[in-house]
Amino acid sequence: MAPSMLLFRGRMFRSFRVSASSSLPPSSTESIRVRFAPSPTGNLHVGGARTALFNYLFARSKGGKFVLRIEDTDLERSTKESEDALLRDLSWLGLDWDEGLFSCSHFYCLSVMELIYRPGVGGIMVPTGSLKETTFTSSMPRNSCNLVMLIAVSAQTRSFSTFFFQTDHFSCIWWAKAVTIVPGAGKDEGDAKLKQLPPVYSGKWANATDMEVQEELEKGTPYTYRFRVPTTGSLTIDDLIRGEVSWSFDTLGDFVIMRSNGQPVYNFCVTVDDAAMAISHVIRSKLSKRHGATSVGQFKEMGFLPQAMVNYLALLGWGDGTENEFFTLDQLVDKFKIERVNKSGAIFDSAKLRWMNGQHLRSLPLEELTKLIGERWKSTGMVVASEGSFIEEAVQLLKDGIDLITDADNALSSLLSYPLYSTLSSLEGKPVLEDKLPEVAANLLTAYDSGDFSSALEEGSAGWQKWVKSFGKSLKRKGKSLMPLRVLLTGKLHGPDMGAGLLLVYKAGRCSVVAPGSGFVTLDERFKMLREIEWESFSKDNPAMESAEAVPVSN
Secondary structure, eight states, rough: OOOOOETTTTTTEOOOOOEOSSSSSSGGEEEEEEEEOOSSOOBHHHHHHHHHHHHHHHHHHHTTTEEEEEOOOOOOTHHHHHHHHHHEEEEEHHHOEEEEEEEHHHHHHHTTTOOOOTTOOOEOOOOOSOOOOOOOOOOOOOOOOOOOOOEOOOOOTOOOEOOSSSOTTTEEEEEETTTOOSSSSOOOOHHHHHTTTTOOOTTTTOOOOOHHHHHHHHOOOOEEEEEEOOOEEEEEEEETTTEEEEEGGGGTTTTEEEETTTTHHHHHHHHHHHTTTOOOOOOOOOOOEOOSSOOOHHHHHTOOOHHHHHHHHHHHSOOOOSSOOOOOOHHHHOOOOGSSSSSEEEEEHHHHHHHHHHHEEEEEHHHHHHHHHHHHHHHTTTSSOOOOHHHHHHHHHHGGGOTTTTTHHHHHHHOOOHHHHHHHHTTHHHHHTTTTTTHHHHHHHHHHHHHHHHHHHHTHHHHHHOOOOHHHHHHTTTGGGHHHHHHHHOOOSSSSEEEEEHHHHHHHHHOOOOOTTOOOOOHHHHHHHHOOOOOGGGGGSOOGGGGGGGOOOOO
């Protein structure tokens, strides 16, 4: 059957029908097909990751399909490196796709370029389902174009309608140089800006004669293809989140669907591809960021866990109706309902993400957490081995202060360091200095010289507890009044449990697990420094002895 003819604005056009079908009825959850269609022109940003996640959760919660499609319409900026990075980041997040990897330019060739009018062909069935990656090599030279087509997809009725038509003599060609007119032509420009309306095409070439078109072609004037939009009326859709949403046609204008270089624009291709692949729902998201890292890869390098990223991104605009904020990916799939997505845009808060990452990190099995942190310490050159009793005890002691894997470096470095002079020279250290600190230091040196202190550490936690109780009793101190002892032994006012920390420092000095150059100050080195201190140098008039700061001895 030959294609039907359509009279449009006084001209005759051939119309085409493009169909997509599913073997399943629309009511079946398996007919749910969503897609994530990123452009491979850079890294996967958190906003894109959130869009992918919501599509993934919707598909999985409905038993549908999650399709990955690469929209490489920007040929100049699209790169294989960006595409590979996108795939790595999605895999790292655990967002596996059911179908893909597809390229927009491939599908565009299949669903538009190949649909050039041929006598006797009235309709074309575009394949759907588990399609394999295929490269199509069709081309459509700019000066011999026969067909420009846009397909509108109705997710509710699963109908596909042709909105653009085949033309002769380039009557659909409108020139690129006439596209910068603001909305409401003839109205006050300030009023249009005040209404924050986008620029629209003036329509200068919409009704050009064949002669006018031919003259411009002979001059070699660049041109684009535009989608003809009615000048009156509105477009209304039923959004699952926002309800009924309308756009006035006079704010849209005749928009470009093919650039002057012959390449179709993203919004054109993505709509054609959605129809060709029988996409049932389009889910998009908008995300405002505060500052700092913006790409998934950056957050990975900073030490964030994929499960924390997924959990946090899901909570940006969605909740299950309870106070719970901690979800695994499987739990999100089980709880997700598109109706619970907020209408308002979400703001990305790095501090909240960091907190959530700490919750997920500490919820890992201790063996997995120890392996993760031990390998981190070895890779950064802090320790010579990623396993062993020192690593296990250090992770157990320090984990509550670690929100990111990278925090583990500072946590261990702080434990091994001995910034005594800077602590005593600080305003916060002044009360400790004035709390008979020289007296406590003298008694501590006596315990060290007698061997009592070292013997207590050899006995482990029980030995330490017995010694510190006896030491405090001899000075008539206990609890917080033993702060001077913490400062003298650790060089710090704050930190993890003093006894557990000192036992680790003692062990590190004897098992050679700490790598040279890590800033480690052994207990023997610390006592040597205490012996050499001139306490009067910390008087009010001369509080600092920065030149005497500890220099660790190489292992």
